Structures are given as C-alpha cells and as structure tokens.
Amino acid sequence: MENPHQMRVLVLANQKGGVGKTTTAINLGTALAAIGETVLIIDLDPQGNASTGLGIDRKQRGVSTFDVMMGERSLDAAIRPTSVPRLYVAPSTLDLLGVELAIADQKERNFRLRSALTALAGRGAMPNGDRITYVLVDCPPSLNLLTINALAASDSVLVPLQCEFFALEGLSQLLSTVEQVRKGLNPRLTIHGIVLTMFDSRNNLASQVVADVRAFLGDKVYETVIPRNVRVSEAPSYGKPVLLYDLKCSGSQAYLKLASEVIQRERNLRAA
Template sequence: MVKILAVTNQKGGVGKTTSCVNLAASLAATKRRVLMVDLDPQGNATMGAGVDKHGLERSVYDVLTGRVDTQEAITSETSGGFDLLPANGDLTAAEVELIPVKRKEFRLKQALNLVQDNYDYILIDSPPSLNMLTVNALVAATGVIIPMQCEYYALEGISALMGTVEKIRAALNPSLQVEGILRTMYDPRNGLTRDVSTQLLDYFGDKVYRTVIPRNVRLAEAPSHGLPALLYDKNSRGAVSYLALAGELNRRCAQSPNALAS
C-alpha cells in the first residue's frame, strides 16, 4: 500500500525541500518506487532533481487545473532515480483558478489516485506557508513529515503546524497523522540544539526520527548541480544521513499494519 507523505513546515529555511529530494533519492536507492510531487511554485525541488523548471511542457499546475492527466505530467528524467511531478512559477496561478472549483481541496488527491498504485512512496514538497496548495498536500497525504531545526522559534512553529494538521484531519482528511519529526541542520555542539532535541523527544517520543540530519556543506552544494547528495558525494555526512532516514522509514512501514511490500 502506498505511503503518501507531505513534507511540510509553515516555517521556511528548515531543510524541507532538501529533505524531500534527498529522501526520495535515498528511498529509490533502496529499490522503492518513488514519486516526488513539487507543490511549491519556487520549483526548487524540481531543479534539485535535475529537471529544468523553465523548460517544462507540463507541470503539476496543468494537473491541478485539469489541463492534462496526471501521468502526462510525470517525468522519469530525474537525477535521483525517482519519478517527478514538477512545478514552476505557473503554479502561483493555480490558487486563483481553483477559487470557483468545487472540492478544490481534493484536486491533488484525485490526481494522485490515478497513479498511486505505481508507487511505494509519494513525497510531496509543500510550500512554506498555509495556502490552498498546502491544504491540497495535507488532504492527499496519509502522513506528514515535519523537518525542523532545533531552535526556540521552531518549537512555536511546530505547535502551529500541529494545530493545522488537527484541523485538516477533523474537516477534510480523517486518516491524516504526523508520520515523523525530522531534526535538520543538527549541530550537537550547540547547547540549545541539544535542549530543544530533548524537549522534542520528551513530548513527541517515537514520532521523532532517530536519524538526525547534520549541517553539511555537500548537502548545500548538491542542488546547484541538480543532484541529490547521494549522487553528488555519496560519502558525505548528509548523504549517509538521508540513507539512514530512508532505512528508518522503510522499517517503520514494515512494522505498520499497512506495510509496504518489500
């Protein structure tokens, strides 16, 4: 059974897109069938996957607005071995165009229903704000992965996000749950980092992934080459960490009632 995971945080600069691209590549490296959906008009996940957002003939915008079928917009021409439903600046117009549409919150869910049987994982890179695109991601998802830095303001942000998840679950997607909290840009030498990490573990327990993503220059460099860290420098701490996260996610799924086929 497919896992549809929205990688989201209403706070920007937490490593959301980096996590989505690198987790997709790492899951693909473990022989899982992966689709990454870029739902951010900035198109950074698309570029990070080695696809030129400026040269797209079809994108997730065309899918959400009903111009093309989902499969027509998916490309396999990525650097990371996963399929991609790409995005670019055209996506900013989708919110306006969807205003008069009935059940507009379900457009992405309906689109993914057509292709989800082809995949083990679908990862959705959400915008760093609460808008109709983010709502579509949360309605389509079975779980939410929350990347966050271990700093004071991040704790406030995660509280707001938890509230959003609860509202979506109550009104639009009863099966939605927090899949896991991912600590990014982690520096164990920083006292505040350790303190916030301890608070997260105390409060959220097993929802916090054991894997932490360190601050890593190679992770920061890889997107400019259109590559996930695994292909840019497979021995870098960043690449190794995302491979470990993929392994942890696979193990969790194997232990759940709706386990992925291996």
C-alpha cells in the same frame, strides 16, 4: 478509511521556511529509491526548488503540477524521470502562485491532488514497468490551498524541524491544521514523524533543542538527526541529490538512515 492510491503518500510540510523541507524531500526520495523503492516527488511549491535540485531545468518543465492542479492535464503527463533510477518528479512552475485564486470558488478545490493521485494509481505501472511505492509531496512554506490539497491527499505528514531556538514556534499551528484536515477532509491522515534537520553538534543550543523536541513529542521524533553539512548545501547547485554528489558525507548517510527508519515505521503501521 483505506488508502485508495495503492501507494504510500507522505507530505512534507512546515509553514516555516528554511527548515530543510525541500532538501529532505529530494534526499529522502533518493535514499528510498537507492534501497529499492520507486518514488515520485510531487513539487507543489511555486519556487520549484525540488525540481531544480533534481536537475529539471525551468525552461524544460513542460507539463507541470500547475496543469495538474488546474485539472487540465493528468499527473502522469507531468511526471519526469530523474538521474536517479526509480526516482521520478512532477515539476512545478511559478504558475502555481495563481492556482489558489483560480480554483477558490470551485467545490472540489481541496481534492485536486487526491483526484490526480487516484487517477495515477488507476493507470497502474509507469510506462517502463516501475510501480510507484512512495509519493513525497513537497509543499510551500505556508498553510495555503496547495498545502491543504497535499494534506487531503496524503496518508501521513513528515515534518522537518530545524535545530534552532524557534524550532517549536509554529509547530502547534501545523499540528492543529493537520487535525482539522483529519476531521474534515481526510480521516486517515496521521503524523508520520518529525525529522530534526541542520543539527550542529558543536552548538550546545542545538543539542538542547533536540532534547526539548524529544521531550515534547516523544516517539513522534525520528531517531535519525540530519546534520548541518556543506555537501548537502552544495548539491542542489549541481542539480543533484547529495547521495549522488557525495555518497560518503555525513548528510548522505543520515538520509539513508532516515529512509530505513521511514520504511520500518511503515512496516510497524501495517503490522498494527
């Protein structure tokens, strides 16, 4: 099945919280934009941390992904520019907590986001002429209807995995869910890759986790490992991606490498 969106849609998913999912969405999106892509981050987490981390004040979000998921507004009505050239965000609000209950009995409940993306692609370029090449969907830390919508709308799944003892716990459940969605809702869905986050080189256990994950998942694991870095942690409180906050820090450089690796995998997929 061909991608109907004319743009690559990657969902960042992991039902475990605190693994660097939103941080990766913000900074991978920024890094992709920095090397010439035009990126839309769709904040599908009711916590709205991706929106906050990109400097979108909660009081000024107006149209949000809640309105899109309810079918009340189009996705392009929710899209906002950020301080990063070629990087846009569709912000979320706490209202998203009520979406699952509100649309639970509706026939097309699993395809709300897919329909919104298809409509967005049909409108062509953004008003300023930018044409979106990558969409990153930041999901809540659970396998609920919002995450299912993201998986049903996406080309591939990017899984952030923290370098800690329980890293692989729950991963099999996520991979099983991806397979179920692929069979039942979205035949083109694939695993794009596993990105290891919060790596502390001083911790022997972290190095062992990296080795174990690579042994278990092989080339599904990106070569780039995101280090535990205080500048990465500080940046969201300033409403900035770490690449704007401190370009030279190890975290920023790692996300630039990850962006290059993502694009290279995309080229390999097209060539296959």
